[in-house]
């Protein structure tokens with residue numbers, strides 16, 4: 001069967017939790033897996049915003065593979081593994097990015113996952129829109145130094161917040177932004193003022209207030225902002241963390257939060273349930289029940305961000321809603337086993353995500 005040529009495509013018939021869109025991620029690892037095989041691979045560029053189904057309800061292929069089935073069949077499982085989990089994390093990160101607006105968003109979630117996948121989680125969080133990651137290997141993966149804050153452990157070991165702030169201030173290497181935790185022993189308001197008074201170049205305070213003490217978290221934040229301002233510390237920012245839900249972020253931002261540390265929600269994002277299906281065997285289009293046979297062209301309206309899936313070879317259509325000329329969204333990235341372009345940097349992919357989020361109606 002080695003010589004049997006097929007066309008196969010990867011689609012997600014639906015997205016988790018009825019998400020209206022997803023972010024396609026995990027492409028770079030997939031291309032490294034497939035390059036060198038006798039295949040042609042068309043795919044969306046990494047970081048592309050996609051929908052599970054076209055306007056007509058047809059599942060939208062994110063990747064199409066053509067070539068001898070036997071050459072890639074053994075890679076189906078790792079290929080889907082790369083795409084499913086990376087895309088889930090990148091999509092959740094992008095959802096938090098939208099909710100956070102222009103506030104800083106830090107990815108803190110690797111401690112909730114197996115260390116073997118920390119680089120994937122941090123890279124996918126970053127390209128999805130987080131501003132920074134917290135692991136050394138994640139920082140190396142994305143090409144930006146990791147960011148973090150002082151831990152509660154330090155305050156507990158010193159037994160006194162001011163002494164801990166002072167030791168932290170003197171031990172942080174030059175150039176690292178100093179962010180003091182202000183919820184360990186006393187009220188956030190008094191600890192924030194103490195941190196600002198103790199650390200001359202304090203960048204931010206971080207409120208990781210336990211749920212049992214929160215009452216109104218927005219009120220605590222606005223009170224801290226007020227007291228810092230009253231004492232001449234208007235340039236000290238306020239970061240918040242601790243099981244933040246996506247829908248809470250806008251209200252916390254209005255109350256004065258300048259940044260958010262998000263952990264489990266992003267690192268433990270649901271996977272996107274892509275499947276790989278054969279749609280053509282030996283030049284004959286057919287597919288299993290429930291799937292659409294044949295090679296396809298995939299177009300997206302740049303204004304509506306809606307998709308049209310057509311039989312391969314169709315002309316680029318005009319959007320039926322707004323009349324814009326649609327864009328061909330699948331690019332030939334491996335041609336006869338050879339990659340057609342250099343790998344994109346995490347920064348470039350992240351810029352694509354931010355630009356496409358900005359185009360969502």
Ligand SMILES: [Zn+2]
Nearest residue numbers: 301304319322
């Ligand atoms: Zn349109």
